[in-house]
Amino acid sequence: MELFVQQLVAGLSTGTIYACIALAVVMIYQAIGHVNFAQGEMAMLSTFVAWQLMQLGVPYWLAFVLTVVLSFGMGLLIERTLMRRLRHAPPLSQVAVFIGLLLMLNSAAGYAWNFTVKPFPTPFGTGPFLGASWISQHQAGMLASTLAILAALVVFFRFTRVGLSMRGATSHPVSARLLGIRVQALEGLGWGLASAIGAVAGMLIAPIVFLEPNMMAGTLIYGFAGAVLGGLGSPAGAVLGGLLVGVLENMAGTFIPVIGGELKLTLALVTIVLVLVIRPQGLLGRKLVHRV
Amino acid sequence: MTTNLLSLRVASQHLLAPVGIVLASMALPAIANGFVLFQATQVMVFAVAILGLNLLVGFSGQLSLGHGAFFAIGAYVAAILMGQYDVPYWLALPAAGVVAFVFGLLFGLPALRLEGVYLALATFSLAIATPQILKLSVLTPLTGGSPGIAVSKPQAPLGLPLTDDQWLYYIALCVTGAQYLLARNLVSSRSGLAMLAVKEDPVAAKAMGVNLSVYKTLAFGTSAAFNGIAGALSAMAVQYISPDSFTFYLSASILVGLVVGGVGWLPGAFFGALFVLLVPNLAEGLSKGLSGAVYGAILIALIFFLPSGASTFRSASLLRTRRKP
Secondary structure, three states: OHHHHHHHHHHHHHHHHHHHHHHHHHHHHHHHOOOOOOHHHHHHHHHHHHHHHHHOOOOHHHHHHHHHHHHHHHHHHHHHHOHHHHOOOOHHHHHHHHHHHHHHHHHHHHHHHOOOOEOOOOOOOOOEHHHOOOOEHHHHHHHHHHHHHHHHHHHHHHHOHHHHHHHHHHHOHHHHHHOOOOHHHHHHHHHHHHHHHHHHHHHHHHHHHOEOOOOOHHHHHHHHHHHHHHOOOOHHHHHHHHHHHHHHHHHHHHHOOOHHHHOHHHHHHHHHHHHHHHOOOOOOOOOOOOOO | OHHHHHHHHHHHHHHHHHHHHHHHHHHHHHHOOHHHHHHHHHHHHHHHHHHHHHHHHHHHOOOOOOOHHHHHHHHHHHHHHHHHOOOOHHHHHHHHHHHHHHHHHHHHHHHOOOOHHHHHHHHHHHHHHHHHHHOOHHHHHHHOOOOOEEOOOOOOOOOOOOOHHHHHHHHHHHHHHHHHHHHHHHHHOHHHHHHHHHHHOHHHHHHOOOOHHHHHHHHHHHHHHHHHHHHHHHHHHHOEEOHHHOOHHHHHHHHHHHHHHOOOOOOHHHHHHHHHHHHHHHHHHHOOOOHHHHHHHHHHHHHHHOOOOOHHHHHHHHHHHHHOO
16 A cells, blocks of 8 residues: 555656647647647756756756746747747648657757766755655655646636637637637747746756756657646546646556566557547547537 | 551660669669678668558558568568478468568557557557567567577579579569559559549548448558568568667658658659768768757658659659640
């Protein structure tokens, strides 16, 4: 039983990272109707920026805030310079640009900071949380941060003018534009937010997986699985899906021998395919209906 | 009489380029050294893989970011058959195609229910998971696990005075030629038209009596078979395979080659293959550490300035020949 609770909590805490990545994926899906395959590399670059700032002597929280702001700028910049011009390009061209972006960011990070694995500090501490043996301080901090981000996003999308117009712009772009909403500007905002959320995810997971240019490949797949499981159109679903995928990964790793370490990525693949085949709209998403 | 002459001239114009290319590529081993031949063989390997992906993306409208997985299946089937069961290469090649075809059908079945982004996601995760599946300890007796397997190069039969490199080049040339003709005939056949209809307008195609599921799955299987054969050829050319030869980078290269060559234009596969093989080298030459960044930048620039890739030039030449008479 103790093992079960321990694994459940460990699963939930890694799940928070997947939830953050899934949130970022959903933000961009909402903005452009496509999945950003370079999301993981963007988060990785942000994490390196945070590391570099700390190497220069900036205290953790200041570096954290600066990184989030800079990442927001990076997302906005990518939208302004690249994605905006590809609005009407075929999906294949967009995918190819994502791949180009992925290669560029990965190689640039490797060039600037080389491929050796670097430790990354945690602001929450590494000891047990409040004396409990089944959860560490870092895990508790990760859970709390993700829930805080989710709460902020819920407030943003439900109660602020900008958040409401963003929802309007994605569900009915033409009507939104007629109502005077600047749909283009909001797309940039979506990219910025996604990039900022990805940065938080990167900084939270870096103490666990360590910092290196390829740190995000596996995490991104789980983030995708979380987003698909929760429903690509729903931020709350993304968090739920991310947490569930984290728990599933840990449970399967502990209690099913072969899957253990060897088939972890395959588990994400199977999850994605199964969800898409059985319930394509995900747990909390709305079913898409095509008009013929 | 004049019409006959005219048609002869048109025919000769149309035949001139293909015949020239075939003759030139047959003569290449006489002048090129081993390394150039190896590179040329690799170009053909990628061309076959890109041809296969083109059948799927360009002619049935499904997207795949994970064709490296079928490439890997083909490579492993060929390596295992040749290494452990002493099967000759000329049997291992089609066997690799058949096994990849079956796997393609199997993956094509769930893919039937996925469209656009969703299919891209599923195939992307397939590409990322491939090395891990190949390393699976249960399969190690067959696959050799992480260290991989060495593959022996086919040798020229009947005492032909050809080096192994030259002989492999000719094998690759034959296979590529056959696959190209196969793809061309498939595209212009009844099935090819049905696939194209499925891509352009699924609802209308269905109304015309085209069975969407059958043609979509068949397209997936066929394109996987092309990739399997390409993988088998590649295993023979490189003489060594390991799980880490089949990362996401391979799948990405095949897709990039398709976009660069032009979606829906079969000869584009050769331009795409040249691009994915030569441009990384070029980028490496420009900047050692930043080769990936340079490659990515060239790719993005190409999409911005030449969205239909090499097929842009095709339409130009087509217009010219149409206007002449």
